Amino acid sequence: xxxxxxxxxxxxxxxxxxxxxxxxxxxxxxxxxxxxxxxxxxxxxxxxxxxxxxxxxxxxxxxxxxxxxxxxxxxxxxxxxxxxxxxxxxxxxxxxxxxxxxxxxxxxxxxxxxxxxxxxxxxxxxxxxxxxxxxxxxxxxxxxxxxxxxxxxxxxxxxxxxxxxxxxxxxxxxxxxxxxxxxxxxxxxxxxxxxxxxxxxxxxxxxxxxxxxxxxxxxxxxx
Amino acid sequence: xxxxxxxxxxxxxxxxxxxxxxxxxxxxxxxxxxxxxxxxxxxxxxxxxxxxxxxxxxxxxxxxxxxxxxxxxxxxxxxxxxxxxxxxxxxxxxxxxxxxxxxxxxxxxxxxxxxxxxxxxxxxxxxxxxxxxxxxxxxxxxxxxxxxxxxxxxxxxxxxxxxxxxxxxxxxxxxxxxxxxxxxxxxxxxxxxxxxxxxxxxxxxxxxxxxxxxxxxxxxxxxxxxxxxxxxxxxxxxxxxxxxxxxxxxxxxxxxxxxxxxxxxxxxxxxxxxxxxxxxxxxxxxxxxxxxxxxxxxxxxxxxxxxxxxxxxxxxxxxxxxxxxxxxxxxxxxxxxxxxxxxxxxxxxxxxxxxxxxxxxxxxxxxxxxxxxxxxxxxxxxxxxxxxxxxxxxxxxxxxxxxxxxxxxxxxxxxxxxxxxxxxxxxxxxxxxxxxxxxxxxxxxxxxxxxxxxxxxxxxxxxxxxxxxxxxx
Numbered sequence: 001x002x003x004x005x006x007x008x009x010x011x012x013x014x015x016x017x018x019x020x021x022x023x024x025x026x027x028x029x030x031x032x033x034x035x036x037x038x039x040x041x042x043x044x045x046x047x048x049x050x051x052x053x054x055x056x057x058x059x060x061x062x063x064x065x066x067x068x069x070x071x072x073x074x075x076x077x078x079x080x081x082x083x084x085x086x087x088x089x090x091x092x093x094x095x096x097x098x099x100x101x102x103x104x105x106x107x108x109x110x111x112x113x114x115x116x117x118x119x120x121x122x123x124x125x126x127x128x129x130x131x132x133x134x135x136x137x138x139x140x141x142x143x144x145x146x147x148x149x150x151x152x153x154x155x156x157x158x159x160x161x162x163x164x165x166x167x168x169x170x171x172x173x174x175x176x177x178x179x180x181x182x183x184x185x186x187x188x189x190x191x192x193x194x195x196x197x198x199x200x201x202x203x204x205x206x207x208x209x210x211x212x213x214x215x216x217x218x219x220x221x222x223x
Numbered sequence: 224x225x226x227x228x229x230x231x232x233x234x235x236x237x238x239x240x241x242x243x244x245x246x247x248x249x250x251x252x253x254x255x256x257x258x259x260x261x262x263x264x265x266x267x268x269x270x271x272x273x274x275x276x277x278x279x280x281x282x283x284x285x286x287x288x289x290x291x292x293x294x295x296x297x298x299x300x301x302x303x304x305x306x307x308x309x310x311x312x313x314x315x316x317x318x319x320x321x322x323x324x325x326x327x328x329x330x331x332x333x334x335x336x337x338x339x340x341x342x343x344x345x346x347x348x349x350x351x352x353x354x355x356x357x358x359x360x361x362x363x364x365x366x367x368x369x370x371x372x373x374x375x376x377x378x379x380x381x382x383x384x385x386x387x388x389x390x391x392x393x394x395x396x397x398x399x400x401x402x403x404x405x406x407x408x409x410x411x412x413x414x415x416x417x418x419x420x421x422x423x424x425x426x427x428x429x430x431x432x433x434x435x436x437x438x439x440x441x442x443x444x445x446x447x448x449x450x451x452x453x454x455x456x457x458x459x460x461x462x463x464x465x466x467x468x469x470x471x472x473x474x475x476x477x478x479x480x481x482x483x484x485x486x487x488x489x490x491x492x493x494x495x496x497x498x499x500x501x502x503x504x505x506x507x508x509x510x511x512x513x514x515x516x517x518x519x520x521x522x523x524x525x526x527x528x529x530x531x532x533x534x535x536x537x538x539x540x541x542x543x544x545x546x547x548x549x550x551x552x553x554x555x556x557x558x559x560x561x562x563x564x565x566x567x568x569x570x571x572x573x574x575x576x577x578x579x580x581x582x583x584x585x586x587x588x589x590x591x592x593x594x595x596x597x598x599x600x601x602x603x604x605x606x607x608x609x610x611x612x613x614x615x616x617x618x619x620x621x622x623x624x625x626x627x628x629x630x631x632x633x634x635x636x637x638x639x640x641x642x643x644x645x646x647x648x649x650x651x652x653x654x655x656x657x658x659x660x661x662x663x664x665x666x667x668x669x670x671x672x673x674x675x676x677x678x679x680x681x682x683x684x685x686x687x688x689x690x691x692x693x694x695x696x
Contacts, residue, residue, distance in 0.1 A: 004317040004318055004319045004323060004527070005317040007319055007527075008301075008317055008319060008473065008525075008527045008531050009298050009301065009302070011527075011531035011532060011534075011535060012297050012298040012301075012473075012531050012534050012535065013297075013298075013534065013535045014295065014296060014297070014298050014299060015295040015296075015537075016295070044498070048499075048501075107515060108515075114515075115429055115463075116429075119425065119429050133499075135498065136498040136499040138499050144514075145511070145513035145514045145515060148514065148515040148516045148517075149458075149462055149516055149517065150462060150515075150516045153455060153458050153459065153462060154459075170484070171484040171487070171488075171499075172481075172484040172485070175480065175481050175483065175484050176481050178480075179479070179480055179481045186507075187445055187447060187505060187507040188507070189506065189507055189508045189509065189510060189511060189514065189517050190461070190462070190504060190505070190506055190507075190517060191447075191504070191505035191507070192502065192503070192504060192505075193499065193502070193503035194501065194502060195498075195499040195500065195501050195502075195503075196501055197501070198453070198454055198455040198501055198502075199453050199454065199501055200369045200370075200417060200453060200454045201386075201453075201495070202368070202369040202370035202373070202386065202387070202388055203369070203370075203373075203388065203391075203393055203396050203413045203416055203417065204257075204261075204392060204393050204413060205261055205264050205265075205386070205389075206393075206413045208413055208414050208417040210417075210418075210421065211369055211417055211420070211421055211453075211454040211455060211456070212367065212421060212424065212425070212428075212454045212455035212456040212458075212459055213454065213455020213458060213459075213501070213502070214455070
């Protein structure tokens with residue numbers, strides 16, 4: 001193996017070149033108006049079959065209502081995650097027009113023991129988002145020990161709480177912002193950009209939602 | 224269908240195995256219809272994804288510059304990548320040949336005590352024949368990408384590098400499912416077929432211990448693996464198993480994280496016209512101490528398989544810029560007519576015609592470069608401006624240099640080097656024209672199988688020119 005490494009590196013040639021391609025940010029630099037960004041974000045997300053709900057402090061109740069309407073049994077969330085406290089205090093005992101409210105279930109065990117439960121039954125997962133990308137309707141997720149990546153992957157519905165002020169024009173904008181920070185935090189083990197629910201067009205190029213990941217993506221945008 | 228009466232074929236005009244494959248592919252009308260429809264769709268989607276020509280050209284410049292920089296500094300970047308991956312806890316392995324890479328995967332799978340692996344879509348794993356190597360060792364490889372799973376059930380090879388089951392209609396997919404799962408009631412609705420795949424595979428996802436995937440880009444600066452996908456199967460393969468093995472070519476590295484967005488922009492829009500895939504993953508290590516999920520081990524296998532030799536050649540290096548979007552084949556007049564199976568190689572189309580002869584050798588695959596009209600459509604759409612027709616001509620040139628020139632052609636070229644003798648010879652041929660024209664009509668050759676045989680003129684061009692009063696200089 002070490003031999004393979006030596007042999008491969010010995011075969012390669014270095015060609016010194018002057019250029020270091022730094023990208024320029026695409027799009028209109030003036031487009032920073034927050035209403036315009038929100039409008040663009042919503043349209044782009046709708047185009048990829050994501051759902052947008054404008055919310056305020058009542059967001060836990062709004063999520064509960066959507067989950068009840070869809071007949072989901074549990075909402076998984078990061079037990080020590082950034083949304084846990086608010087979620088608990090705002091979670092309703094009943095929602096209008098529904099007999100049951102999804103049960104709040106913290107993801108606080110190791111994955112191996114949660115796995116069966118995550119795969120079984122009708123679940124939703126809740127995560128925060130670091131940013132929204134207006135151009136593509138994408139969400140930047142930063143999974144941590146407190147808010148594991150399985151939450152946005154295994155349940156059939158993925159709910160996201162996004163702060164309106166965190167919507168940026170393009171991925172280039174977010175990435176250059178992150179890269180230029182002097183105190184930039186180490187990347188998580190699985191940095192993620194999510195754009196819409198899971199989908200495939202492998203059979204006759206016909207779009208089908210919910211192939212292996214979540215079938216629905218609900219984005220709750222808080223003002 | 225009436226059997227076709229074939230004329231006698233002399234040895235010099237017998238079809239090669241490539242020609243035979245192409246003929247078979249051309250005769251499969253339903254497959255051709257499926258492929259042509261899909262390619263037309265992809266061409267339209269790409270065009271719609273780049274509405275502004277000026278923006279597109281600027282983006283292509285950027286894409287080319289980023290990939291060129293990476294390839295120019297490849298040894299340095301690979302060392303930097305290795306150091307940063309290692310610091311992140313990713314175990315880096317190097318493989319010179321497909322056999323070495325397969326052996327490394329096998330060692331890791333055995334160490335994990337697994338008898339089956341989950342697979343995310345990976346062309347490099349096709350390139351090294353990983354599934355067959357695992358099967359030979361008694362280990363099952365389960366493809367999880369919907370298209371890959373369909374063709375795995377059917378025992379076929381991918382027909383396209385992005386859309387592997389593009390050659391099958393929904394009816395054909397349903398028929399394959401029925402053969403495989405006779406106990407299930409299977410209709411022909413696409414949503415139902417997809418739901419069936421989800422249900423059957425989900426059960427297996429939860430229990431597998433090893434996941435194998437490819438990589439779209441390697442980021443040297445942060446020691447990260449970038450994987451993009453739409454279905455979520457890739458994320459399941461890299462999240463649920465205890466061990467994740469990523470396998471990719473050494474050329475996939477880029478220098479910095481902020482170079483990723485323009486490449487993603489080019490890749491997804493060129494491939495399927497999507498502004499972004501559903502998931503973009505940046506994997507920067509195995510599960511950390513406090514984390515609740517993710518694999519305990521992440522392995523990165525860096526495959527050479529002829530790439531270093533291409534990198535060392537200033538002209539051939541350009542093909543290593545490739546980001547595997549498939550736009551060159553979607554726009555290729557040959558690919559759109561014969562599909563991926565006509566080529567008989569892992570990488571089809573213009574990309575395959577350049578890459579395969581270098582991976583497998585000119586002797587085995589050099590002929591692929593002949594399956595091109597050199598129309599240039601591939602180079603016009605390539606997001607990183609690979610001069611594909613130039614590289615196809617280079618393969619042809621290298622192929623000619625390797626092959627001995629047939630005796631008749633070397634005589635001809637020697638004759639052309641002596642203008643006076645050549646003129647005397649052509650004049651003699653013109654004199655024999657009536658007799659030779661009869662003979663030519665009966666000469667069996669691949670050329671005359673579908674065309675009128677050429678006729679010799681009774682006067683040479685030089686004589687005609689002289690009659691018209693042109694000077695001889």
